Amino acid sequence: MRWRDDRRSDNIEDERGAPKTGLMIGGGAGGLVILLIAVLLGADPRALLQQVAQQQQNQQAGQGPRGAAADPAEEELKDFVRVVLADTEDVWNAQFEAMGKKYQEPVLHLFRGDVRSACGLATSAVGPFYCPGDQKVYIDLGFYSELKEKYGAPGEFAQAYVIAHEVGHHVQNLLGTSEKVNAERGQDKRRDNALSVRLELQADFLAGVWAHHAQKMKKILEPGDLESALTAASAIGDDKLQKEARGYVVPDSFTHGTSAQRMRWFKRGFDTGDMSQGDTFRARDL
Ligand SMILES: [Zn+2]
Numbered sequence: 001m002r003w004r005d006d007r008r009s010d011n012i013e014d015e016r017g018a019p020k021t022g023l024m025i026g027g028g029a030g031g032l033v034i035l036l037i038a039v040l041l042g043a044d045p046r047a048l049l050q051q052v053a054q055q056q057q058n059q060q061a062g063q064g065p066r067g068a069a070a071d072p073a074e075e076e077l078k079d080f081v082r083v084v085l086a087d088t089e090d091v092w093n094a095q096f097e098a099m100g101k102k103y104q105e106p107v108l109h110l111f112r113g114d115v116r117s118a119c120g121l122a123t124s125a126v127g128p129f130y131c132p133g134d135q136k137v138y139i140d141l142g143f144y145s146e147l148k149e150k151y152g153a154p155g156e157f158a159q160a161y162v163i164a165h166e167v168g169h170h171v172q173n174l175l176g177t178s179e180k181v182n183a184e185r186g187q188d189k190r191r192d193n194a195l196s197v198r199l200e201l202q203a204d205f206l207a208g209v210w211a212h213h214a215q216k217m218k219k220i221l222e223p224g225d226l227e228s229a230l231t232a233a234s235a236i237g238d239d240k241l242q243k244e245a246r247g248y249v250v251p252d253s254f255t256h257g258t259s260a261q262r263m264r265w266f267k268r269g270f271d272t273g274d275m276s277q278g279d280t281f282r283a284r285d286l
Contacts, residue, residue, distance in 0.1 A: 008086055013110065088163065095275065111139075118131050135173065166203075168204070200256040209275060229266065
């Protein structure tokens with residue numbers, strides 16, 4: 001994927017090095033209490049104070065809580081996701097304008113381990129996600145090594161697809177689709193699940209629409225890129241994930257759609273670039 005000369009987005013929050021509350025001894029009254037308790041329990045106060053000073057230094061230097069210097073490979077990934085985010089902004093700003101609407105750019109929030117969003121506390125085990133409550137896309141960059149090693153989907157364009165899918169959920173939120181789906185939810189579990197699948201497949205379709213227009217605007221694709229996104233769409237389909245987790249698949253509990261469905265909708269978005277082709281809610285065949 002060609003990206004290095006493209007624009008970087010500033011709609012990014014980086015909380016990877018932020019101290020985790022409860023684990024760190026911070027300043028203020030709370031920190032003092034923890035320090036006192038630690039001393040009462042027999043800890044060496046000088047060592048503790050040194051630790052606090054070290055943590056504050058690290059925070060000022062923007063380093064991780066353990067004082068580890070930023071990993072250069074991950075810094076490059078950050079640079080990359082800023083470009084992909086900017087690409088989604090350029091495409092969706094134009095698409096919304098064509099619909100006579102105004103696109104509100106989402107924020108991409110980088111975290112490590114766990115994160116508190118308006119949608120609650122989440123760990124990186126859930127994978128990248130979008131929270132409609134604060135209109136942010138959350139990602140632990142560690143997911144990308146998982147994508148490569150565990151799911152066999154390497155390649156930059158596969159990584160871009162992951163962000164484009166989450167931004168797709170943001171587009172659904174802005175267009176009122178998510179709200180409509182939520183209003184219909186809660187009658188029975190099977191129907192709820194079917195609705196979730198359609199919402200997910202539409203996000204894949206929107207990722208495809210993004211890729212279509214990003215290619216038109218910026219010529220981002222290199223040979224093999226489309227295949228790598230399709231591999232990612234297929235690798236993280238619910239049937240594959242379930243088979244891996246318990247050795248068999250149970251269609252009723254699917255929430256993202258099967259690998260074949262995910263690939264089909266992404267491809268439809270990519271081939272047409274046409275928003276009107278993505279009504280997964282009325283489609284008879286997914
Ligand atoms: Zn999704």
